[in-house]
Amino acid sequence: MQKLTVQVCVCPECVMNGAMDIMEAIESLNKLKVQLSLHASVNIIPRAHLGEEDHGSKSPLVIVNNELIENANAETVMSKILTHLQ
Amino acid sequence: MRGIYTPVTKIRRQVFAEIARLAYNGDDMSKLEEIPYKIIPGEVPTYRDSVFVERAIVGERLRLALGLPMRSATDPAPISKGAADADIPEKYYEPPLLDVIPFACAKCDTTHYYVTDNCRGCLAHPCVSVCPVQAVSMVDGRSYIDRDKCVKCGRCKEACPYSAIVRYERPCAASCGVDAIESDELGRAKINHDKCVSCGMCLVNCPFAAIADKSQIYQLIKCIQSGAKVMAAIAPAYVGQFGPLATPDKMREGLKKLGFADVIEVAVGADISTIHEAAEFLEKVPDELPFLATSCCPSWAMMAKTNFPEIAECISDSPTPMVSTAHAIKEKYPDAKVVFIGPCAAKKLEASRRSVRSDVDFVITFEELMGMFVAKGIMVGGEEDESEPFTDATGAGRGYAVTGGVAEAIRDVIQEMDPDREVPIETADGLFECRKMLTLAKAGKRNGYLLEGMACPGGCVGGAGTIIPINKATASVKAYKNSTEKKHATESPYAKKKK
Numbered sequence: 001m002q003k004l005t006v007q008v009c010v011c012p013e014c015v016m017n018g019a020m021d022i023m024e025a026i027e028s029l030n031k032l033k034v035q036l037s038l039h040a041s042v043n044i045i046p047r048a049h050l051g052e053e054d055h056g057s058k059s060p061l062v063i064v065n066n067e068l069i070e071n072a073n074a075e076t077v078m079s080k081i082l083t084h085l086q
Numbered sequence: 087m088r089g090i091y092t093p094v095t096k097i098r099r100q101v102f103a104e105i106a107r108l109a110y111n112g113d114d115m116s117k118l119e120e121i122p123y124k125i126i127p128g129e130v131p132t133y134r135d136s137v138f139v140e141r142a143i144v145g146e147r148l149r150l151a152l153g154l155p156m157r158s159a160t161d162p163a164p165i166s167k168g169a170a171d172a173d174i175p176e177k178y179y180e181p182p183l184l185d186v187i188p189f190a191c192a193k194c195d196t197t198h199y200y201v202t203d204n205c206r207g208c209l210a211h212p213c214v215s216v217c218p219v220q221a222v223s224m225v226d227g228r229s230y231i232d233r234d235k236c237v238k239c240g241r242c243k244e245a246c247p248y249s250a251i252v253r254y255e256r257p258c259a260a261s262c263g264v265d266a267i268e269s270d271e272l273g274r275a276k277i278n279h280d281k282c283v284s285c286g287m288c289l290v291n292c293p294f295a296a297i298a299d300k301s302q303i304y305q306l307i308k309c310i311q312s313g314a315k316v317m318a319a320i321a322p323a324y325v326g327q328f329g330p331l332a333t334p335d336k337m338r339e340g341l342k343k344l345g346f347a348d349v350i351e352v353a354v355g356a357d358i359s360t361i362h363e364a365a366e367f368l369e370k371v372p373d374e375l376p377f378l379a380t381s382c383c384p385s386w387a388m389m390a391k392t393n394f395p396e397i398a399e400c401i402s403d404s405p406t407p408m409v410s411t412a413h414a415i416k417e418k419y420p421d422a423k424v425v426f427i428g429p430c431a432a433k434k435l436e437a438s439r440r441s442v443r444s445d446v447d448f449v450i451t452f453e454e455l456m457g458m459f460v461a462k463g464i465m466v467g468g469e470e471d472e473s474e475p476f477t478d479a480t481g482a483g484r485g486y487a488v489t490g491g492v493a494e495a496i497r498d499v500i501q502e503m504d505p506d507r508e509v510p511i512e513t514a515d516g517l518f519e520c521r522k523m524l525t526l527a528k529a530g531k532r533n534g535y536l537l538e539g540m541a542c543p544g545g546c547v548g549g550a551g552t553i554i555p556i557n558k559a560t561a562s563v564k565a566y567k568n569s570t571e572k573k574h575a576t577e578s579p580y581a582k583k584k585k
Contacts, residue, residue, distance in 0.1 A: 010329035011458040012466065016099050018091030020329065020554040046330045048468055056460075074091070 002040035009050035025074035109307035115169035137462020150317035167208025189236040190296035191274040204250035213242035261291035263517020285385035286431030310345035321428035322489035326562025331467030340466030353483030355411030357578035385541035405547030412445035429549025481570035489545035493538035
């Protein structure tokens, strides 16, 4: 089974800008494994800080398999994950 | 939109962070005029058809976040007009707490049924047959509903085999459990403040971000900066709200970095309230009262007393956890200022009552606190942060934040006091469900019961001022509750057992 690691920054600014909702969206992919024909497991790692120390205007920050996503949201992160898995 | 991060959420939170920055930086109130340009940059509108409208709406939100009254669109005043009045180190509040920003309202149509393109114009057309007032007919080969005749019973919707008929509701009105949303002369939503119980559900369910409540963060920051001893009382729903690293053990240090002198869990007050309500149940039910209903949720209690005056006395008169906690703090530190930090809009109203005002100085929500953390650049739960666990509260008190937790805590104490006593329980969350429960209770069908009502979906974890999705918050609160060594309220050092 394919494995994918997604790191989500959970600094205050990223949490305020929806980091927890992004994590929820990533977890929700597990419920769509049949519809998406997924044979993979996604490992979510919350990080105190990703990227630069003060990344306010770029938050939330997410890294999908070493690829940094700035101003991430559920839509862009789910799409990136599926791109990596398919 | 509950549990989904949207641009509406983003704007609301940006406003709190910017108001907190304004306070921390000690900027002149004239800086307010610049903030809409920071939140809505550029010349191309993102959310509406004009950046000027977007900025004007942000301007009104900034005023409300300062606690200022909303202006009329006909008022030529700048955003900062009167803002100096709010530049004080104590609560600044004048009713109403919650309001619709009229020019942000999209004038959504009121409740009606209509036929979508799913209609096949079928031979059976049961929608026509089931309508009791002949409002449905076949026009040009498809179903048509005459809105003047329609009585909104929904039978046509139920009967359609293609799910072609939908019930259309204004999201604000659909989320309001007390029918407080009306319309102004231009068809925009208007809150009937005589009916409103300030639960804040319209605020979080309006997809156009047209509803906002007043905040006290600016004045709270000024109070902290004045050197006052400010104590934070944090409501049980806080667990998990500030991210997975901001564990309960790390919250005290995080809040101290903001300038709070110390932090106490409101779960401590919940334990006190539990024991009080358990004793009240044993004393009054069934001889004096047919049933007892919990009192901790202010919107539920207000709805019950307003809509069901015949059974108002069945709502417990125990002090709420917020009040018990604040009272305990002021007993120990009479000169301290107490801030209740919770998930709830209605607590702001509760704290403004004459009987509560002296104990609770400020009320802010988790979202507003997050704005303070962001403005100050404080990371909660960093590796270098001290771990200082809270030790006074019990699992029962910590469970208050989730539907069923309050009644369970009270029942456990009742059965500790009187092991033979059976305590039937019913719980309801969301004011629609609460009203159904009270309708049955009023009809005498819940005699002998302990009733728990929560205005928000899932309990306090679904409050209007929360940050994370409800299911995540529920799981966090339950895990924290279950990990607590002291299980029952009577094990709390604050609790004096009443018999």
